[in-house]
Amino acid sequence: MVVGGSGVDTVVRVDSLPxxxxxxxxxxxxxxxxxxxxxxxxxxxxxxGLDVTFLDYIGDDYQGGRLRERLAMGGVDFQPLISPAxxxxxxxxxxxxxxxxxxxxxxxxxxxxxPRDFYLPHLRHARHVHLSIVNFARHLYDDIEKLGVPVxxxxxxxxxxxxxHREFALRSDLVFLSAAGAxxxxxxxxxxxxxxxxxxAVIATAGAGGSYLMTRDGGSTPRPIPAxxxxxxxxxxxxxxDAYVCGFLYGRLAGRDLxxxxxxxxxxxxxxxxxxxxxxxxxxxxxxxxxA
Numbered sequence: 055m056v057v058g059g060s061g062v063d064t065v066v067r068v069d070s071l072p073x074x075x076x077x078x079x080x081x082x083x084x085x086x087x088x089x090x091x092x093x094x095x096x097x098x099x100x101x102x103g104l105d106v107t108f109l110d111y112i113g114d115d116y117q118g119g120r121l122r123e124r125l126a127m128g129g130v131d132f133q134p135l136i137s138p139a140x141x142x143x144x145x146x147x148x149x150x151x152x153x154x155x156x157x158x159x160x161x162x163x164x165x166x167x168x169p170r171d172f173y174l175p176h177l178r179h180a181r182h183v184h185l186s187i188v189n190f191a192r193h194l195y196d197d198i199e200k201l202g203v204p205v206x207x208x209x210x211x212x213x214x215x216x217x218x219h220r221e222f223a224l225r226s227d228l229v230f231l232s233a234a235g236a237x238x239x240x241x242x243x244x245x246x247x248x249x250x251x252x253x254x255a256v257i258a259t260a261g262a263g264g265s266y267l268m269t270r271d272g273g274s275t276p277r278p279i280p281a282x283x284x285x286x287x288x289x290x291x292x293x294x295x296d297a298y299v300c301g302f303l304y305g306r307l308a309g310r311d312l313x314x315x316x317x318x319x320x321x322x323x324x325x326x327x328x329x330x331x332x333x334x335x336x337x338x339x340x341x342x343x344x345x346a
Contacts, residue, residue, distance in 0.1 A: 055176055056099070056108045057168075057194060059092025059186025060125075060134075061142030061161075062117040063292065065331055071149045087292075087331025088117070088124040091143060091208060092186040094293045094332045097128040098322065100301030105306065107131045107176050111162050111190070113140030128335075135172065137162050152291040152327055155212035166190045170197070177201060182307060184299070187222050195225045204228070208299055209306075211235030214243035224251030228306070230299050233260040241276050246269045255312050257302065259295050259323070267316045279316040282324040293332025298323035300340060 067082045086143040089097065096108040108125065112118035112134045118141040124290040143159040168190045174197060177183065183198055184204045185191040198205050206228035212219040214236045214257030224231055228246050236243045244256040248270050258266040258276065266276035305315030318341045 055180040056092050056096040056106060056181065056184045057173070058110050058122050058188035058191040059090055059095070059142075060068040060088075060108070060110045061090035061093070061113060061144060063087045063089060063331060064145045065290070065292065066145065066147050067146050068149055071147060071153055071155055072086050073147060083346055085331060086120070087333070088120040089293065089332050090144065091210070091296050092184075092188075093121060093125060095184055095186075095208075095299055096125065096130045096132075097332075098195060098293075098297050098326075098335055099303060100129045102300060102304045102341070103338050103339055104304065105131075105315065107180070109133050109135075109168065109176060111135050111137035111139075111166065111168075111174055112142075113137055113161075115140050117141035117143065122127070124211075133172075133176065135168065137166070139163060146292055148290055148292065152288040154290075154292055160188070162188065162190070164189050167193050177203065182206070182303065184303065185222065185226070185230070186237060188220060189218070192221050197282075199225075206230065206293065206299070206303065209235075210295070212243070214239060214246065218251055222248050225254075227252060227254055228302070229253045229256045230295070230302070231256070231258055232295060233258040233266065235264070241268075243277055255318060257298075257319070259298055259319075261291065261294070265298070265316060265320060268309035270311055277313070279313070279320055282310075282317075282320045284324040284327045288327045289334075290311070290330045290332075291327050294323045294326045297326035297334065301336070304338070304341065 100106045108153045145157040147155045207222040207226040209231035263279040265279045298319040302319035306320040
């Protein structure tokens with residue numbers, strides 16, 4: 055089960071980042087892609103053959119309709135609630151190397167709470183829950199813990215300091231984050247999550263630099279996981295981190311150990327870079343090791 059984090063990306067291709075200051079800049083075709091982090095994880099896990107229920111707030115608007123259409127085409131059981139604030143949006147500037155800069159419009163009010171009688175029946179049937187870091191998702195933790203359902207989250211570019219992310223970091227069994235957010239402090243942040251929270255593992259992704267795995271019983275130094283070479287030209291890095299999460303969760307739900315699951319995450323993340331707008335979804339056959 056995936057909770058929260060859907061939306062629509064507007065993707066603008068630019069020659070370089072940061073964009074030079076100018077009144078007007080000519081660009082190529084501007085594209086829109088439904089997904090966002092929660093939608094991408096739901097679609098990516100479904101493409102790997104997992105049954106996925108996705109709960110979220112969306113607007114009764116054009117963007118919400120695009121989301122419904124894409125998730126239905128991807129075979130995701132999408133169960134949305136309607137928010138008067140509308141569907142989340144982001145504008146992503148993407149350079150020729152696939153790097154991006156994102157302007158994120160979260161939309162829903164901070165006081166939003168998902169009704170318990172809405173999510174609880176789905177939660178009772180879940181093998182695993184992945185929570186996006188939207189504010190209303192934090193209110194599910196008590197029921198998740200009571201039911202004993204494993205839970206993961208992605209903190210994205212958390213610097214280890216912002217309060218919004220902290221509860222997600224400390225109450226999840228698997229914690230993903232980008233190494234870029236904390237910079238040179240990333241190992242310290244990973245240790246703090248393990249020391250103060252319940253996580254069995256913390257995984258920091260570093261794009262072409264690979265990823266780092268730290269486990270509760272595996273020492274105080276992050277283990278490097280090498281990056282996987284993309285199977286084609288890099289088109290867009292949007293959604294690569296979400297794809298990594300999908301590959302990792304697929305491995306764990308299949309009974310693989312943490313390190314092998316991280317390698318599967320790396321394969322899924324590399325594959326995602328070969329398509330536009332997080333549309334390059336890897337299937338289970340793509341995560342099988344090559345035959346000798």
